[in-house]
Amino acid sequence: NAGVTQTPKFRILxxxxxxxxxxxxxxxxxYMYWYRQDPGMGLKLIxxxxxxxxxxxxxxxxxxxxSRSTTEDFPLRxxxxxxxxxxxxxxxxxxxxxxxVNYGYTFGSGTRLTVV
Amino acid sequence: xxxxxxxxGPLSVPEGAIVSLNCTYSNSAFQYFMWYRQYSRKGPExxxxxxxxxxKEDGRFTAQVDKSSKYISLFxxxxxxxxxxxxxxxxxxxxxxxxxxxGTGTRLTIIP
Numbered sequence: 001n002a003g004v005t006q007t008p009k010f011r012i013l014x015x016x017x018x019x020x021x022x023x024x025x026x027x028x029x030x031y032m033y034w035y036r037q038d039p040g041m042g043l044k045l046i047x048x049x050x051x052x053x054x055x056x057x058x059x060x061x062x063x064x065x066x067s068r069s070t071t072e073d074f075p076l077r078x079x080x081x082x083x084x085x086x087x088x089x090x091x092x093x094x095x096x097x098x099x100x101v102n103y104g105y106t107f108g109s110g111t112r113l114t115v116v
Numbered sequence: 117x118x119x120x121x122x123x124x125g126p127l128s129v130p131e132g133a134i135v136s137l138n139c140t141y142s143n144s145a146f147q148y149f150m151w152y153r154q155y156s157r158k159g160p161e162x163x164x165x166x167x168x169x170x171x172k173e174d175g176r177f178t179a180q181v182d183k184s185s186k187y188i189s190l191f192x193x194x195x196x197x198x199x200x201x202x203x204x205x206x207x208x209x210x211x212x213x214x215x216x217x218x219g220t221g222t223r224l225t226i227i228p
Binding site: 004033035040041042043045048058090092104105107108109110 | 157215
C-alpha cells in the first residue's frame with residue numbers, strides 16, 4: 001500500500017518563483033488536507049477538501065491555491081514564493097470517522113521547501 | 117490565547133520510566149481527541165483516539181480526557197528508546213474528521 005505520496009521531497013525556490021506540490025492517495029479517502037509545519041509552531045492547516053470538486057480554506061491559506069479534480073489527487077500551488085513560505089509541507093487524507101472508530105489522518109512523508 | 121497549548125519540551129527520561137504528556141485547550145466544542153507520534157523527518161502517525169471524556173488504553177499507552185478541565189494526557193509505561201519522537205495532541209469539534217487542530221508537539225527522548 002502506497003498510502004499518501006508527496007513529491008518532491010525537497011525543493012529550493014527563488015523568491016517570486018512558483019511551484020506545485022503534488023499529493024496522491026490510493027485509499028479512496030474523501031478527505032484530504034494540506035498542513036505546513038514550522039519549528040515550535042505545530043501543524044497549521046492551509047487548505048482542505050471533503051471530496052472531489054470541493055475545497056475550503058484553513059487557518060493559513062494566503063499565498064497558496066489548491067484544486068481537487070479527482071478523489072486521489074490534491075495538489076498545492078505556490079504562486080510568487082516568499083521566504084515566509086519556507087517550511088515542511090504535509091499532505092494528509094482520512095476517511096469519514098465515527099464516534100467509536102476513527103482512523104485519523106494518514107500523512108505523507110512531507111516536502112521540505114526553502115525559499116531563498 | 118492558542119486554542120491548544122502543549123509544552124514543547126524537550127523532555128528526557130530514562131528507559132523504563134513512565135512518561136506523562138499533556139495538552140490543554142480552550143474550545144469547549146472539541147470532543148474528538150487524538151495523539152500523534154512523529155519521528156524525525158517523517159509524517160505524524162495516529163497513536164491514540166478518544167471520543168469525549170474518559171480513558172483509553174492500548175498496550176503501554178493510555179490516553180485520558182477531562183473535558184471539565186479541558187485537559188488531555190498521554191501516558192507511556194515502560195518507556196523504550198523507540199518511543200523517542202515528537203508527540204502531538206490533536207482535537208476537533210467536527211464530526212467525521214474535518215479539520216483537526218494540533219498542539220505544537222512535545223519532543224521526547226528516552227535515554228537507554
